[in-house]
Amino acid sequence: MKKVKWGVLGAGGIADRRTLPGMMLTDNAELVAVMEVVPGLAPKLAEKYGAKRWYTDADSLLADPEVEAVYIASPVGFHASQVRAAIKAGKHILVEKPVAATSAESKALCDEAAAKGLLMATGLMMRFNTYHQQIKKLIADGELGQVVSCHALFSCWYPDMPGNWRQSKATAGGGAMTDMGIHCLDLIEYITDSKIVKVGGLAETMTFKYDVEDASSALFKLSCGAFGTVDAYFNIPDEAVKWRLEFYGTKGSIITEGTIGQMDGGDAYAILTGGDKAYDATQDRNETGAVKLSGELGNIYAREIASFSDSILNGTPVEVPAYDGARIQKVIEKIYESQETGKFFELA
Numbered sequence: 156m157k158k159v160k161w162g163v164l165g166a167g168g169i170a171d172r173r174t175l176p177g178m179m180l181t182d183n184a185e186l187v188a189v190m191e192v193v194p195g196l197a198p199k200l201a202e203k204y205g206a207k208r209w210y211t212d213a214d215s216l217l218a219d220p221e222v223e224a225v226y227i228a229s230p231v232g233f234h235a236s237q238v239r240a241a242i243k244a245g246k247h248i249l250v251e252k253p254v255a256a257t258s259a260e261s262k263a264l265c266d267e268a269a270a271k272g273l274l275m276a277t278g279l280m281m282r283f284n285t286y287h288q289q290i291k292k293l294i295a296d297g298e299l300g301q302v303v304s305c306h307a308l309f310s311c312w313y314p315d316m317p318g319n320w321r322q323s324k325a326t327a328g329g330g331a332m333t334d335m336g337i338h339c340l341d342l343i344e345y346i347t348d349s350k351i352v353k354v355g356g357l358a359e360t361m362t363f364k365y366d367v368e369d370a371s372s373a374l375f376k377l378s379c380g381a382f383g384t385v386d387a388y389f390n391i392p393d394e395a396v397k398w399r400l401e402f403y404g405t406k407g408s409i410i411t412e413g414t415i416g417q418m419d420g421g422d423a424y425a426i427l428t429g430g431d432k433a434y435d436a437t438q439d440r441n442e443t444g445a446v447k448l449s450g451e452l453g454n455i456y457a458r459e460i461a462s463f464s465d466s467i468l469n470g471t472p473v474e475v476p477a478y479d480g481a482r483i484q485k486v487i488e489k490i491y492e493s494q495e496t497g498k499f500f501e502l503a
Contacts, residue, residue, distance in 0.1 A: 156182055156183055157183070157468055158182075158183050158184055158185040158464070159183060159184050159185070159223050159224050159247075159464040159467050159468060160185050160187045160221050160222055160223045160224070161178065161184055161185065161186050161187060161222065161223070161224050161225070161226060161460075162187055162188040162189070162190070162216045162217070162219060162222035162224070162225045162226075162246075163175065163186070163188070163189045163190065163225070163226045163228065164190050164213050164216060164217075164225055164226070164227045164228065164229050164233075164237055164241075165190070165191065165227065165228040165229030165230070165233070166189035166190060166191045166196075166197065166200045166228070167191050167193055167196055167200065168228060169228050169251065170226065170228040171200060171203075173417055173456045174226060174228065174278075174456045174459075174460070175200075175204050176454075176456070177454045177455070177456025177457035177458075177459065177460055178204075178456070178457070178460045179204065180454055180457040181457050181460050181461040181464065182461075183461055183464040183465060183468060184460050184461065184464045186204050186205065186206045187206060187207050187208065187219065187221050187222050188201075188206055188207065188208040188209065188210060188216050188219050188221075188222055189201050189204070189206045189208075189209050189210070189216075190209070190210040190211065190212065190213055190215070190216040191209075191211070192211055192212070197209035197210060197211055207221075213229075213233075213237050213240060214240065217240055217241055217243075217244040217246060218244065222246060223246065223247065223467070224246055224247040224248070224249065224463070224464070224467060225241050225246045225247070225248055225249070226249045226250075226460075227241070227248065227249070227250040227251060228251050228278075230320045230326060231251075231253060231256075231320070231326060231327055231328060232256075232320065232325070232326040232327075234250055234251070234253065234254055234255055235254070235255035235256060235260055235264065237250075238250055238254060238255070238264050238268075238275075239264060239267070242264070242267050242268050242271060242273060245271065245273065246273070247273050247274045247275070247463075247467050248268060248273065248274070248275045248276070248477070249275075249276045249277070249278065249459075249460075249463050250275070250276075250277055250278065250477065251277070251278040252277050252278055252279060252337055252480050252483075252484070253277075253328060253333070253337070253480060253481075253484045254275075254277060254477055254480055254481060254484075256328055257484070257488070258481050258482070258484040258485035258488055261477070261480065261481035261484055262478065262481040264477075265476075265477045265478050265481060268477070274463070274466055274467055274473055275473075275476070275477040276463050276466075276473050276474070276475045276476060276477055277475055277476070277477040277479065277480030278459070278475075279337070279338060279341045279345075279475050279479070279480060279483075280417075280455050280456055280458075280459045280475075281338050281341075281342055281414075281415060281416070281455065282341070282342065282345050282474065282475055283419075283455040283458035283459055283462070283474075284414050284419055284420075284421075284455055285419055285420075285450040285451065285452055285453070286411060286414045286421060286423040286448055286450065287342060287345070287346060287400075287414060289423070289448050289450055290346050290402065290409050290411075290423065290448075291345065291346045291348070293409065293425065294346060294347060294348075294402065294404075294409075295348065297406075298406065298407070298425070298427055299402060299403075299404030299405070299406050299407055299408070299409065299427070300404040300405035300406030300407070300430050301380070301381075301404055301405045302347055302349075302377075302379055302380075302381045302402060302403070302404045303380075303381050303382070303403055303404055303405065304381060304382055304383070304401075304402070304403040305343045305347065305377070305381055305382075305383035305384075305401065305402050305403075306383065306384045306385070306386075306399070306400070306401040307339035307340075307342065307343060307384075307385045307386070307399065307400045307401070307415065308339075308385075308386045308387075308396070308398060308399050308415075309335040309336065309338060309339050309385075309386075309387050309398050309415050309416075310331070310335065310386070310387065310388040310389070310390075310391040310396050310398070311335065311388075311389060311391075311393055312389070312390070312391065312392045312393050313331075313363075313369065313389035313390070314363060315363045315364050315365055319365075321334060321367070322363075322365035322366075322367055323365065323366060323367065324366050324367055327367055329358075329367055329368065329487060329491065330358070330360070330365075330367030330368040330369055330371070330389060331358075331367075331368055331369055331370065331371045331387040331388050331389045332356070332358055332368065332371040332373065332385075332387045332487050332490055332491075333367070333487055334387075334389075335387040335388075335389075336371060336373065336385050336386075336387030336487065336490075337480075337483050337484070337487060338415065339385040339387065339400070339415065340373065340375075340385055340483050340486055340487070341479065341480075341483050342400065342415070343377070343383055343385070344377070344479075344482075344483070345479075346402070347377055347379055347381065347402070348379075349377035349378045349379040349381070350377065350378045350482070350502070351375045351376070351377060351378075351383075351486050351502060352375075352376055352377065352378050352501065352502055352503075353375060353376040353499055353500070353501055353502065354373060354374070354375040354376075354486055354489050354490060354493070354499065354500055354502065355373070355374055355375070355489075355490070355493040355498065355499035355500065356371065356372055356373035356374060356489075356490035356491075356493045356494060357370075357371060357372050357493075357494055358370070358371040358372075358490060358491055358494045359371075359494070361390060362389075362390035363389070363390065368389075369388065369389035369390045370388050370389070370390055371386070371387045371388070371490065372384065372385070372386050372387075373385045373386075373486075373490045375486070397412045397413065398412065398413055398414075398415040398416060398421075399411065399412055399415075400414055400415055405430055406427060406428055406429060406430040407425065407426045407427040407428045407429075408425070408426050409423065409424070409425045409426075409448075410423070410424050410426075411423040411424070417455070417456075418455070419452045419453050419454060419455045420452050422447065423447070423448040424445040424446065424447055424448070425445065425446050425448060426444075426445050426446075427446070459475070462474045462475075463475075485502065486502065489502065
């Protein structure tokens with residue numbers, strides 16, 4: 156089988172923990188080169204994952220003629236310049252979110268890549284969770300009836316760490332909503348096949364001392380008419396919370412725990428009533444039994460790499476186009492603006 160030859164910019168961190176192990180499981184991707192600026196780390200990563208070459212600067216990797224596609228997992232502050240350089244070098248691009256510092260710049264880079272005939276995706280890998288894809292199909296098939304409400308909660312304990320780039324607006328752009336809430340907002344749009352058309356929110360540094368928010372909540376309306384909320388926090392102990400994703404409709408509900416995250420799995424339950432229920436004035440809860448969803452679990456990062464590689468090799472649609480990431484980034488910008496102004500915003 157033909158394989159896409161990959162290079163990785165910023166091969167430590169999430170690339171080493173998740174994406175490179177996932178790449179090793181695919182049959183249509185081959186790791187050719189890695190780049191990492193941390194002294195001594197690049198050759199170790201090359202040996203660990205069987206890469207032919209290693210580099211300590213992005214330009215050298217991008218000049219490698221064997222590399223066809225690059226995965227950019229460097230800190231956010233480097234994304235825009237590295238994406239622009241990758242476009243100039245004629246490489247297809249998978250870049251972690253966000254693509255650039257602002258949604259406008261992210262969209263402009265998407266346009267630049269498209270103009271050169273290059274594919275560009277963004278790292279919203281939770282779309283590849285087995286249960287999220289099942290839920291999307293259930294909703295598309297009308298099993299929930301009219302979707303009326305959506306909710307997601309994603310959090311972690313992220314105390315003050317001096318020098319941490321994620322805790323500075325200058326290098327991260329935002330806090331909990333930018334880093335974690337973005338996945339929830341994207342999942343709700345993806346699963347319902349609807350866009351956020353109106354949004355407001357709160358975002359404050361409630362507990363810690365860094366200058367990005369550690370607490371955030373968004374309230375929005377989807378183009379399908381449903382209302383939604385997303386909560387993203389850096390100040391809840393990990394063991395104290397269950398990450399939840401919920402969809403409610405006129406024919407039932409689907410509720411998950413633990414499907415949001417970096418692993419395929421968790422639990423998902425559907426309560427499907429079939430609709431056409433009479434009003435119960437007593438409000439007695441004669442609950443219909445919940446059905447636990449099941450499916451073949453795998454590696455969401457392997458699916459992410461395999462899917463984008465297939466798009467490069469066979470022209471299949473990019474499953475997570477970077478334009479989608481730019482859209483969600485604009486939603487988050489409006490959430491932050493809502494915090495400052497107290498207003499809701501309409502989105503096209």
